[in-house]
Amino acid sequence: MIPCYDIIAMLCDAVLERMPLLQKMGKEIPPDMYVTLHTLIYAAPRAGIEELVTVGRQLGFLCGPEFVKQSQTDEKCVNETIRENINLILPEEGWRIEKLIQIAKEEGIQYTPTEKSNQVQHQLNIGLLDVHKQQGRNC
Numbered sequence: 001m002i003p004c005y006d007i008i009a010m011l012c013d014a015v016l017e018r019m020p021l022l023q024k025m026g027k028e029i030p031p032d033m034y035v036t037l038h039t040l041i042y043a044a045p046r047a048g049i050e051e052l053v054t055v056g057r058q059l060g061f062l063c064g065p066e067f068v069k070q071s072q073t074d075e076k077c078v079n080e081t082i083r084e085n086i087n088l089i090l091p092e093e094g095w096r097i098e099k100l101i102q103i104a105k106e107e108g109i110q111y112t113p114t115e116k117s118n119q120v121q122h123q124l125n126i127g128l129l130d131v132h133k134q135q136g137r138n139c
Contacts, residue, residue, distance in 0.1 A: 004043065038070065044056025100113070
């Protein structure tokens with residue numbers, strides 16, 4: 001997610017620099033700003049940054065509802081790094097413990113999970129946790 005924040009910051013700087021031109025042109029967006037604006041509108045509700053939601057809303061007013069709809073539905077318009085990383089889902093604790101145990105075995109490291117980890121691992125083994133449903137991306 002860190003690369004997303006860096007890219008979002010750069011895109012916001014680009015919009016700030018070009019804002020006078022964007023305001024003059026209205027809904028006629030300069031072609032070199034398409035990806036920038038689509039990406040910020042796409043990222044606004046996903047990044048967890050309250051100020052970016054406001055920026056996304058304002059860009060929506062500036063660009064128009066069709067532009068916003070395209071930003072939300074056509075991921076080809078969005079910066080690839082943002083598209084691939086902004087919706088990552090963190091795995092459940094049971095999956096992390098399972099991976100730690102597996103890596104320790106592969107590397108020949110003696111690893112003893114904590115009591116809490118053992119409880120989570122037990123829940124995983126008896127099927128109370130479904131760690132595989134959490135894997136992957138949401139986009």
